[in-house]
Each structure stands twice: as C-alpha cells, then as structure tokens.
Amino acid sequence: MPDPPGExxxxxxxxxxxxxRWLLAAALTGTVPLVAIVAAAVAAGSLASGGGQGPVETxxxxxxxxxxxxFLAAAAVLAAARAGGxxxxxxxxxxxxxxxxxxLALGPSLLGRLAPGVMDWLFPSAVLAPIDGLAQFGLVxxxxxxxxxxxxxxxxxxxxxxxxxxxxxxxxxxxxxALAAVPLxxxxxxxxxxxxAFVLFMGCALSITAFPVLAxxxxxxxxxxxxxxxxxxxxxxxxxxxxxxxxAAVLAAAAGSAPMVVMVNGxxxxxxxxxxxxxxxxxxxxxxxxAGGGASESLVLAVGVAAAAALTAALGVHQLIGAMLVxxxxxxxxxxxxxxxxxxxxxxxxxxxxxxxxxxxxxxFFGFGLTADLGALDWTGPALPAFLVLLALAVAGKVxxxxxxxxxxxxxxxxxxxxxxxxxxxGLTELIVIQIGYDAGIIDAPMAAVLTLVxxxxxxxxxxxxxxxxxxxxxxPRAPDRRPAEASR
Amino acid sequence: MPDPPGExxxxxxxxxxxxxRWLLAAALTGTVPLVAIVAAAVAAGSLASGGGQGPVETxxxxxxxxxxxxFLAAAAVLAAARAGGxxxxxxxxxxxxxxxxxxLALGPSLLGRLAPGVMDWLFPSAVLAPIDGLAQFGLVxxxxxxxxxxxxxxxxxxxxxxxxxxxxxxxxxxxxxALAAVPLxxxxxxxxxxxxAFVLFMGCALSITAFPVLAxxxxxxxxxxxxxxxxxxxxxxxxxxxxxxxxAAVLAAAAGSAPMVVMVNGxxxxxxxxxxxxxxxxxxxxxxxxAGGGASESLVLAVGVAAAAALTAALGVHQLIGAMLVxxxxxxxxxxxxxxxxxxxxxxxxxxxxxxxxxxxxxxFFGFGLTADLGALDWTGPALPAFLVLLALAVAGKVxxxxxxxxxxxxxxxxxxxxxxxxxxxGLTELIVIQIGYDAGIIDAPMAAVLTLVxxxxxxxxxxxxxxxxxxxxxxPRAPDRRPAEASR
Numbered sequence: 022m023p024d025p026p027g028e029x030x031x032x033x034x035x036x037x038x039x040x041x042r043w044l045l046a047a048a049l050t051g052t053v054p055l056v057a058i059v060a061a062a063v064a065a066g067s068l069a070s071g072g073g074q075g076p077v078e079t080x081x082x083x084x085x086x087x088x089x090x091x092f093l094a095a096a097a098v099l100a101a102a103r104a105g106g107x108x109x110x111x112x113x114x115x116x117x118x119x120x121x122x123x124x125l126a127l128g129p130s131l132l133g134r135l136a137p138g139v140m141d142w143l144f145p146s147a148v149l150a151p152i153d154g155l156a157q158f159g160l161v162x163x164x165x166x167x168x169x170x171x172x173x174x175x176x177x178x179x180x181x182x183x184x185x186x187x188x189x190x191x192x193x194x195x196x197x198x199a200l201a202a203v204p205l206x207x208x209x210x211x212x213x214x215x216x217x218a219f220v221l222f223m224g225c226a227l228s229i230t231a232f233p234v235l236a237x238x239x240x241x242x243x244x245x246x247x248x249x250x251x252x253x254x255x256x257x258x259x260x261x262x263x264x265x266x267x268x269a270a271v272l273a274a275a276a277g278s279a280p281m282v283v284m285v286n287g288x289x290x291x292x293x294x295x296x297x298x299x300x301x302x303x304x305x306x307x308x309x310x311x312a313g314g315g316a317s318e319s320l321v322l323a324v325g326v327a328a329a330a331a332l333t334a335a336l337g338v339h340q341l342i343g344a345m346l347v348x349x350x351x352x353x354x355x356x357x358x359x360x361x362x363x364x365x366x367x368x369x370x371x372x373x374x375x376x377x378x379x380x381x382x383x384x385x386f387f388g389f390g391l392t393a394d395l396g397a398l399d400w401t402g403p404a405l406p407a408f409l410v411l412l413a414l415a416v417a418g419k420v421x422x423x424x425x426x427x428x429x430x431x432x433x434x435x436x437x438x439x440x441x442x443x444x445x446x447x448g449l450t451e452l453i454v455i456q457i458g459y460d461a462g463i464i465d466a467p468m469a470a471v472l473t474l475v476x477x478x479x480x481x482x483x484x485x486x487x488x489x490x491x492x493x494x495x496x497x498p499r500a501p502d503r504r505p506a507e508a509s510r
Numbered sequence: 511m512p513d514p515p516g517e518x519x520x521x522x523x524x525x526x527x528x529x530x531r532w533l534l535a536a537a538l539t540g541t542v543p544l545v546a547i548v549a550a551a552v553a554a555g556s557l558a559s560g561g562g563q564g565p566v567e568t569x570x571x572x573x574x575x576x577x578x579x580x581f582l583a584a585a586a587v588l589a590a591a592r593a594g595g596x597x598x599x600x601x602x603x604x605x606x607x608x609x610x611x612x613x614l615a616l617g618p619s620l621l622g623r624l625a626p627g628v629m630d631w632l633f634p635s636a637v638l639a640p641i642d643g644l645a646q647f648g649l650v651x652x653x654x655x656x657x658x659x660x661x662x663x664x665x666x667x668x669x670x671x672x673x674x675x676x677x678x679x680x681x682x683x684x685x686x687x688a689l690a691a692v693p694l695x696x697x698x699x700x701x702x703x704x705x706x707a708f709v710l711f712m713g714c715a716l717s718i719t720a721f722p723v724l725a726x727x728x729x730x731x732x733x734x735x736x737x738x739x740x741x742x743x744x745x746x747x748x749x750x751x752x753x754x755x756x757x758a759a760v761l762a763a764a765a766g767s768a769p770m771v772v773m774v775n776g777x778x779x780x781x782x783x784x785x786x787x788x789x790x791x792x793x794x795x796x797x798x799x800x801a802g803g804g805a806s807e808s809l810v811l812a813v814g815v816a817a818a819a820a821l822t823a824a825l826g827v828h829q830l831i832g833a834m835l836v837x838x839x840x841x842x843x844x845x846x847x848x849x850x851x852x853x854x855x856x857x858x859x860x861x862x863x864x865x866x867x868x869x870x871x872x873x874x875f876f877g878f879g880l881t882a883d884l885g886a887l888d889w890t891g892p893a894l895p896a897f898l899v900l901l902a903l904a905v906a907g908k909v910x911x912x913x914x915x916x917x918x919x920x921x922x923x924x925x926x927x928x929x930x931x932x933x934x935x936x937g938l939t940e941l942i943v944i945q946i947g948y949d950a951g952i953i954d955a956p957m958a959a960v961l962t963l964v965x966x967x968x969x970x971x972x973x974x975x976x977x978x979x980x981x982x983x984x985x986x987p988r989a990p991d992r993r994p995a996e997a998s999r
Binding site: 042043045046047049050051053054055057058060061062063064065085086088089090091092093095096099100102103106107116147150151152153154155157158161181185188189192193195196197199200202203206216217219220221224317319320321322323324327328330331334335340372373375376379380383422423425426429430431460 | 532591
C-alpha cells in the first residue's frame, strides 16, 4: 500500500539532494539513536553497579511463575480435552463424551490415583482458582446458549401429540428417579438434601436431556428434518424447560433458609423470571431493532449474563438459571437466522456460545473431575446397586416413557424406540445439573460420581443404540416422501 | 416440524380407539408419574424429619455464595467497561480509552479512594484469582491476535522509505526513553530493574505503538487506504516487532538469574522463536490445507497459545511473547481473508480474538487498575517531572522521529505530521508492556502509574490532533486520484 510509484516527487523535485537526504534520514533515525541507547545502557549499568541494587530473584532453569504455571495447567486441560474429543470421535462417540472423560482423567479419578505427584505438581492449589474463573464464565455462557435454544423451540411444532410426548419424556423419568431416591436418601443426601429436596433433585437429574448433544446427533445422523427428529427436539426442549423450573424451585427450597426467606426468595424468583421473559425481552428486542450498539453487543451480553447469574445466586436459585434467563430473553433467539439489525445480536451470541463450548467448557470438565472422584466410589457399599438401579431407571424412563406414549399416539414401534433412544442422551447438561446439586449440598460426592457414570453411560449408549435401531429392516418408512422436501431446503 | 398432517394414520387405522389411546397416554405419562412424585416427596420428607438431618446453611436474604460473588464482581467490571467505552465514544475517543479508565476507576485509584468499603465488598480477595484467570486468558488470546496482525504485515509495502520510517518510529522514541531513564533509574527501578534492564525497558515502553487502536482509528478516519495510513501501519508493525524482540531480550536478562542461566535461556528463546516461525508455521499451514480438524481448530489454537505461553514463561521471557509467536505461526495470517480450507482457521482465530478483545480484556484493565494506583502517586516527589518529561519525549519521539524522516524522504509536512500523530497512540499495548515490566520487577508501582498516564495521554491526544491536522486547508492533496481506486475495491 505505501509508496505508490511516482508519489512525493511532485512535492520535492530537487533530484540531486535526494541521496543526501536519505543518508541524513538514516543517520538521524538509526545511527544516532543507537549510539544514544548504548550510551544510556552503559551509563545506567555503571550507575547501578555502583548503587549495588542487584537482582532479587534467584531463578534457575525453567522456573515458572504463578501465571506461567497457570498456563501450563491450562494447556494440560485443553490438550487432554482435544485428545479425548478426537479419540471419542474415532470410536463413533460424540466429542463431548471424550472431553468429559479427559476432565475426569486429569482429576483424582485417574491421574491422582496413578501419579498423585504429577497431579499435585501440574495443578497446585494456586492455579485452581483462575481455572475455576474460566470454567464458571464458560458455563454461564453455555447456559445462555441453552436458554437461546429453548426459546427458539418455544412455538414450533406445538401439536397435541408433541406436547404429550414432551410431558412423557419429562414426567416418567422424573417419577422413576424420585421413587428410586426415597431409599437412597439416607445414604447419598448432601448436608442440605433433606427429604423432598433430594427426591425432587434426583427426579430432575434423571429427566434432563442433553439438548446440544441431541441436536448435534440429529444432524450427524441426518434425522434433523424427520418426524422423530423434530419430535425429540421439541420434547427435549419442553421437558428440559420444565425440569429447570422444578430444579430452580428445589434449590430455593433447599437453600437451608428460614421458611420466610424461602417464600420471599420464591416470589422474587418468579418475578425475576417474569421480568426476563416479559419486559427485558421486549426492551432487548427493541434495542436490537434500533441497533445502535456498534461492537458492544458482546459486552452487553456478558454484563447481562454475569448480572443475572449474580441475581439468581443471591435469590438462592443457582447462578446458571440466571444465565439461561438471559438466553431466553436475547433477541433473535433462533440460532443461525440472520436478518436485519438483529443479525448482529445473533452473530455475537453464536460467537460467544461457540467460544464457551469449544474452549472454556474443558475447564469445567476438569473442575468437575476434581469433585467427582470415580475411583473413590466404594463399590462394595450402596454405590453399585444405586448405580445399576439409576442407570436402568434412567434408560427405562426415557426410552419407555416417551416411546410408549408416541406408540400409543400412533407412531411405528421402531420410530418410537428411536425417539426414546435420542432423548436418553444426557451428556454435558446432566453434568451441570450434578454440579448444581452438589454445590447446593443436596447430593454428596459419591452420588455425584454415580450420576456422572449414569450420564456417561446413557450418552455413550445413544449412538450404538440408534445405529442398531436404524440398521434393522424396514428402515426409514417415510424416506420416499421426505427426500424431495429436504433437497429443496 | 413434528406431526405433519395425516402422518401415522396409515400405521394404526382403527378410528374408534383413538380417543381412548390419547387418554391412556395422558394418564400413563402425566397423572401416574405426578402421583408417584408427590408420594415420593412426602415419603422422603417424613423419613428425613424422622432422621433429623436438617439444613446446614442458615441463609438470610440475598446471600451470595463464592461463585455468585464472582459473578457480581464480573458484572461490575464488565458494566463499568461498557459504560466507559460508550462515554469515550461519545466524546470522540476510542472505546478502549474508556474501558481502560473504567478499569482504573474500579481500583484503588478512584473507587478505593472514594469508597474503600464498597471496593472491598465488591471485590473481596476470593474473587480476584478467578478474575485474574479470565484476564490472563484474554491477554494471551489478544497477543495471539497482535502476532497475527504483525505476520499479516510482514511482506506488504517493504519499500526503502517505509523501512526507514519504521526504523525511525522505533529507534528515536526508544533512544529518548533510554536517555530519560538514566536519571530516573534510581527513583523508579523495580527490584530486578538493574541499570541496563530499566533503561532498555523504558526505551521499549516509549517506542511501542497500539497496533489495534491504530488500525481502528485509520478505519474510522477513512485513512486506511491512503499513503499515510499504509505507511503508519507498516511502521507500527515493523517497529513493534523490533520492540517486542528487545523486550524479550531485556526480560531474559532481567530475570535475575545466574549468567549461565541467562545465556542458556537466551539461546533457547532464539531456538523457540526460530521453531515457531519455521517448522511450526509450516506444519500448521500443511495441517490447515488438509483441514481434517472439524470444530477443534479453536481448541488447538487455545492449546497452542497456553503451551507456548507456559514455555516462554519457563524460559524467563514473558508468557505473552509465546502467545504472540503462535499468532505469527498461525495459518492464513491475513485477517479477513477467507479462501479454501484455511478459511476455518482464520474464522476461528478471528472469533477467539474478538471474544478476548470485547469480553475478556476488561478483566485485564480491572486487574491492571489494582496494580497502577494513580492516586498513590506522590506529585510533590519525582513523579511529576518524570511524567512530564516522559510524556514530552513520548510525543516528540513518535511525532518528530518518523515525521522528520518521512519529510526528509519527500513527504508533505502535514502528511508527515499526521503520520507521527498516528504512531503516537499507545493505548492498550502500552498497558501490556507496563504490566510485563512490573511483573518482571523492572519498574516499580509508581513508574507503572506514570507510564499508564503517558499511555492514556498519548492515546487520547491522537484523535484531536488528527482532526486538527486534517481540518487545516489543503486537505488530502491526493484525494482526486485516490477516490476512483477506492471506489473500485
């Protein structure tokens, strides 16, 4: 770009002086400064050696400061997530399964068992707090994304059948989880997990679906535009919305406060939810239409998410609920759409959610792995029966509940089974619920580990189960009339 | 999407049973589970009240947990940055100036002076470490972006005049800073700032240019495609590249280690730099061409940045130098270009850099504000003369040095002045250099505050200075022959 041919010659025509000017410029701006710098350094060096103010640190080879060690730990967490994700993809599993396993492996479950010295050296307690900051920030941005996806599903496909299947996909596993929790409460309840709170939390834990994993699986299997795909997404969205509401109520009740505090917090929470879904959503929408922002939408998003998280945390509901509310209220909730001034809001939200999902969530998986010590589970005690019962009920509740419901309402048996298998993937969202329950003191660490195993097993069985169901004869009965419609999109 | 008209009827034709099936489905999946859930909750509640395991926390109203408080602090930091940025924009300054001032205002410089109780309540020591994690992560991603921009400039416009102006824009202010540092060393050197290290660091501090601020200003003022714009970008890139190299050398020397360690670290640093600019860049480029990745490029980027940061930190060079090296080696370094498989690498890098710039850097400004206590400067002591001298030399070095050089080489006087004014903006990059020098113990806290003021003043004067220079008569002498070329782009 600089110095196009002939430029400048018109202003200074004298041709003979040109060489001298170049020399002068080079000397003035190169040689003279260099001499000055060397002179200054030498002068200061001799002054300092006179003053005797010597170096303080006595660094040896490869001495990492606190920040350097933080980056070493961060690199280990991210590299493990990358390796785990690639490995999972190679064996036909969603990447997130591998990333979760990598996070667990770096904690006491594996690395701490095999080489506790390495774990202590790699992750000294000083690096855990900054890593937690990245994990928490990534989590709220991720939950913001979940809220957006839920909001985007709100009105589409709300037929009677879809609503009934949604209800089944939530209520049946919820009931099974709650029933199973009654005998488990004595052994696995956390300090705040008194009676009803533990039972309702376990219901939530079994009824949640991994919305993002589900959506990616549907895309991978080319099921997104089929009846089963649409129905499962709708059921997951409505069912998860209901489960999060129940979870919020459970958390408010379990906060261990006086009844008066619980009541006031509960009313305040309802008001906050109404505020976000009503006035805040309208205001944001109007602001997006005016589109004054200019590169500050992402900052507004981050402020909103952090403030809402702090607000709901103060009300005794978990901070992630607040982040989800901002996602529900964010303008242009349908991800991918890109029309007019609202497009900027959509792009910024997509960008931040993608960053959180790809780069920050591994830090959450690592932190989660520090909590859920799978190796510390006492398999001779109640952990083994609890795991087996919960796994069986989790699968039964998701596959049988909505499956039977869809079959009763006229769906082919195989499609009904595929629907159930899809809803059975709990993945990452389940981990978030577990972390919330553990943070709130509703479940103890062994139950967190047991539920983690349930989450991993149900997520990992989804792929093979679907391949099995789809490999059987009479595949895709609606294929002939679906293909042209798909091609035209 | 679900339930297209007429679907399913073919599989289950019996029309009379349909109503009963719906009722059955509703009962099985709604009523029965609900009854079970209530029963389980009641049973568990009575069991628990018998067991006597009551709540542990005695929460009152609006009790924030540790994580809730972290989000409150994060919301305050981000909201202040948003407000400061908007305010700066309104008065015709770059947003980053307002964001930096907001970060300083939340620290001891303003909030801690006006309302120390509020500052202590809002930012207890427990939230500082997680916020530091976000700041550090944002900084390395930002420096990765700086590296990419430097790499993108490498070959463009390398005429003799451009190179000479680049040298002038670096060497002249460097020499002035080094000379000024000789008398200042006694008062302002940090514990490791022995003689030459302090002098050379001060040279770096005055010679740095805020590359990103410069690029945005050129765009805002429609100067990006002019000769002055291209020349200033090139000079900033080459000059900053040289300044960073010198800074790396100063850090390695100042680490306060034995001469043997310094030498080995220095050789290792040169090897690492050569490794990144040679084999690593080639390998990444080849991998980008194959484009196997699939949604994991951002994870690879983050792993690379964190690992390189840890590596250079271990060598006694600052972690940010490593992050910049990854940016120099990243494939498809020209931001914005989007061709073939490399396009994914460019998009991912743009995305992460934008997130860091917009959402994470405010946490750095806040952390920086905790270090640089402007209010604690003793204006009766050596701080005031130091500030005035450094400010004068910073402006003189950047405006006079490259300006005179460009004028000697045939540029119109006004254009030469505009060039100098553009290079004078130090902004955010200067803050990073100050933080590095303070972390390494080369400068003390008062000098960090003084240099912060110099950085703010030089950045804030750029806009008005340019408006003044451009408002004078005979504006844009090359305008007639430039417009058509610009319109055709």
